[in-house]
Amino acid sequence: MIAITGANGNLGKAVLSFLLQKTQAANIVAVVREPQKMAQFAGLGIQIRKADYNDPASLETAFQGIKRLLQVSSASYGEQAVTEEQNVVAAAVRQGVAHIVYTSTLSPSENPIFWGGQACRQTEQSIRESGMRYSIFRNSMYMETIPLFIGSAMENGQIYYSAGNGAVSFVSRIDIAEAISKILAQPEEGNQIYEITGEKAFTFADVAGLLQNIKGIACSYTDVPGEIFKSELLNAGLPEEEAVFYLNMGDSITAGEFALTDPKLEKLLGKKRLTTEEYLTQLLRNSEANAG
Numbered sequence: 108m109i110a111i112t113g114a115n116g117n118l119g120k121a122v123l124s125f126l127l128q129k130t131q132a133a134n135i136v137a138v139v140r141e142p143q144k145m146a147q148f149a150g151l152g153i154q155i156r157k158a159d160y161n162d163p164a165s166l167e168t169a170f171q172g173i174k175r176l177l178q179v180s181s182a183s184y185g186e187q188a189v190t191e192e193q194n195v196v197a198a199a200v201r202q203g204v205a206h207i208v209y210t211s212t213l214s215p216s217e218n219p220i221f222w223g224g225q226a227c228r229q230t231e232q233s234i235r236e237s238g239m240r241y242s243i244f245r246n247s248m249y250m251e252t253i254p255l256f257i258g259s260a261m262e263n264g265q266i267y268y269s270a271g272n273g274a275v276s277f278v279s280r281i282d283i284a285e286a287i288s289k290i291l292a293q294p295e296e297g298n299q300i301y302e303i304t305g306e307k308a309f310t311f312a313d314v315a316g317l318l319q320n321i322k323g324i325a326c327s328y329t330d331v332p333g334e335i336f337k338s339e340l341l342n343a344g345l346p347e348e349e350a351v352f353y354l355n356m357g358d359s360i361t362a363g364e365f366a367l368t369d370p371k372l373e374k375l376l377g378k379k380r381l382t383t384e385e386y387l388t389q390l391l392r393n394s395e396a397n398a399g
């Protein structure tokens with residue numbers, strides 16, 4: 108049996124859809140905290156089990172009989188994220204999971220700037236020490252998050268952010284999901300740590316250049332000092348926690364924590380990765396179609 112945590116999230120749902128093409132539904136368990144969110148998969152023959160990363164007993168029950176597990180990283184911050192992820196690893200060990208696939212981050216260094224890096228580093232360590240076989244996906248930033256960072260630039264071409272000249276190897280979440288589904292269906296030999304990135308890394312000035320080519324209007328990037336950027340987000344009504352998140356990501360990008368590129372994703376997929384330019388072109392086409 109193969110289980111997917113966070114199965115109703117963006118990544119989990121995509122993994123589930125790919126996995127359904129590779130193995131029988133009866134082999135698949137979707138682990139979610141609100142089963143009603145899985146309505147679109149009800150009736151396909153998968154099992155839906157309820158568990159919360161904060162409730163170790165629920166995780167242990169959900170992992171009964173599971174041999175391969177996708178652990179989708181926590182959506183929480185700081186120590187909370189560490190606890191949630193350690194709960195998942197411990198429950199997997201207790202239930203005899205043979206092989207764990209974990210979605211980490213690109214630079215889980217000792218002292219990462221990225222707020223999620225610390226939890227990922229500790230979870231990776233626990234997994235390596237657990238005795239389970241592992242495949243760790245160190246994912247760069249999803250290209251699907253670009254609209255969150257560039258805001259109204261999709262319409263007016265003006266990007267304001269505090270990411271300096273830092274570059275990001277944006278990667279398609281759908282490509283990541285397909286690669287994970289392949290590993291869940293048929294793991295490679297031994298333990299693996301994959302750096303999962305796009306083909307190239309782009310600064311936000313580069314993203315403005317891509318937008319300019321695609322939209323045919325003048326586009327630019329303005330690097331806004333972090334504290335000014337944060338106070339503008341707060342003035343616009345964003346909660347403090349979210350403003351801090353965007354500021355932290357900007358600092359992390361400036362420091363190059365998402366700049367690495369690696370060819371492994373294409374080897375796993377057996378095809379070309381989606382490029383950032385292709386993604387933006389599709390995005391603009393869709394938004395124009397919706398507007399029209």
Ligand SMILES: NC(=O)c1ccc[n+]([C@@H]2O[C@H](COP(=O)([O-])OP(=O)(O)OC[C@H]3O[C@@H](n4cnc5c(N)ncnc54)[C@H](OP(=O)(O)O)[C@@H]3O)[C@@H](O)[C@H]2O)c1
Binds near residue numbers: 161179182
């Ligand atoms: N590389 C990147 O650019 C990037 C960007 C965003 C996030 N991430 C990380 O990658 C993960 C997957 O991405 P995604 O796009 O699929 O995120 P997502 O759509 O927000 O999905 C997160 C999933 O985690 C589940 N979850 C959250 N807290 C939980 C808890 N306490 N117990 C059980 N399940 C819980 C959510 O369930 P509910 O629906 O019940 O909340 C949801 O299914 C995220 O959780 C985050 O750690 C990476």
